[in-house]
Amino acid sequence: MAKDKNYQKLIHTSRWLRLRKEVLTAHPLCQRCLAEGRTTAATEVHHVKPVEEALSQRERVQRMYDTHNTQALCHDCHVKVHTELGRCGRQANKERKAKQAREFNHRFFGDDVTQ
Numbered sequence: 001m002a003k004d005k006n007y008q009k010l011i012h013t014s015r016w017l018r019l020r021k022e023v024l025t026a027h028p029l030c031q032r033c034l035a036e037g038r039t040t041a042a043t044e045v046h047h048v049k050p051v052e053e054a055l056s057q058r059e060r061v062q063r064m065y066d067t068h069n070t071q072a073l074c075h076d077c078h079v080k081v082h083t084e085l086g087r088c089g090r091q092a093n094k095e096r097k098a099k100q101a102r103e104f105n106h107r108f109f110g111d112d113v114t115q
């Protein structure tokens with residue numbers, strides 16, 4: 001969960017603290033636990049689309065303060081969600097891009113050059 005400076009700035013605003021409180025008031029129980037039939041108090045607010053991965057500052061701000069992009073979670077689920085994101089999200093993305101680049105290089109600078 002590497003958070004950069006911009007993200008730190010956004011998460012320390014009163015606007016975020018207010019929104020966070022609203023989300024937790026609207027969803028006092030962890031939404032993920034609830035979906036699995038458990039009732040656990042939500043203590044943290046998760047961003048479904050990762051704020052730090054937005055391409056522009058404008059998009060970051062949008063994601064940060066979009067209630068539709070938030071989920072009330074307990075601490076355990078929040079950690080789990082980020083572990084999963086690391087495995088199937090960002091990391092998988094990176095690997096896919098690297099593979100695409102390799103294929104591209106192979107096709108255009110590999111075989112074609114030697115033929």
Ligand SMILES: [Zn+2]
Pocket residue numbers: 030031032033034040073074075076077078
């Ligand atoms: Zn939970």
